[in-house]
Amino acid sequence: MEKDAKYFTIGVFVSVTLLALVGFSIWLAGVHDFAPHTRYTVYFTDPVSGLDEQATVKYKGVEVGKILGMRLSPGRNDLVKVDIEVKKNTPVRAQTVAAVTTQGITGQSYIDLNTPANDDNPPARVSGEKYPVLQGTQSKFAKFMDELPRVADRLQNTLSAVGQFSKDSGKAVSDVSKEGTKAAESIRGLADKLKENPSQILSSTERKGVEIPK
Numbered sequence: 001m002e003k004d005a006k007y008f009t010i011g012v013f014v015s016v017t018l019l020a021l022v023g024f025s026i027w028l029a030g031v032h033d034f035a036p037h038t039r040y041t042v043y044f045t046d047p048v049s050g051l052d053e054q055a056t057v058k059y060k061g062v063e064v065g066k067i068l069g070m071r072l073s074p075g076r077n078d079l080v081k082v083d084i085e086v087k088k089n090t091p092v093r094a095q096t097v098a099a100v101t102t103q104g105i106t107g108q109s110y111i112d113l114n115t116p117a118n119d120d121n122p123p124a125r126v127s128g129e130k131y132p133v134l135q136g137t138q139s140k141f142a143k144f145m146d147e148l149p150r151v152a153d154r155l156q157n158t159l160s161a162v163g164q165f166s167k168d169s170g171k172a173v174s175d176v177s178k179e180g181t182k183a184a185e186s187i188r189g190l191a192d193k194l195k196e197n198p199s200q201i202l203s204s205t206e207r208k209g210v211e212i213p214k
Helices: 004-030 139-167 173-196
Strands: 038-045 055-060 063-073 080-087 099-101 107-115 135-136
Touching: 038 099, 055 080, 063 099
Parallel strands: 038 135, 055 107, 099 135
Antiparallel strands: 038 080, 055 063, 063 080, 099 107
16 A cells, blocks of 8 residues: 555656646747737738748737748749738738838848728638738838849949040030930939938839738
8 A cells, every 4th residue: 555655656746747847848939828819821922031930920010929830822823821820909900911021131030010000891801711811011121122223223324324424525515415414314313212202212112912802
């Protein structure tokens, strides 16, 4: 009897120790948030470079969830689907946009959600998708990198026009006027764009993200 009691005590001790180790492992892995969550699928037609599974999901910079998985669309070669899980009280609506954002220039990438203040409609449901679908778009930094070659080309054309204007300054007045007008218009166009809204370089309208089917 005494021997059985000893084995029982050892068994209880081992069981409690294992449970404690499991609980500590869960806590260490960051899976200790037992608040209710809601899942969504984000459609991206822009590259999602830098994202990986278990990456963070934020709402206007505040951490609200994580990425559950990423997959290619079997029906479209330009579409990437990213499943995310966010806290249930996160204001995700029909016009919510999910942007791939980088923490600094060389930091880790994450998804940042943003919802217009006047949007109260629920996210769209798409046939064949398990979760509501959100619109994904490219990060501002990536857009800036895409726009950079175009800006460089405009600057190069402007400098070429100015150089040609200086080189041909001995030509007829009409030729001088033509080259000068071309250079002035090019410089004025670039200056006006930056003066009115410097962020236009970062917010190109050519990439609007994938359209969610109604």
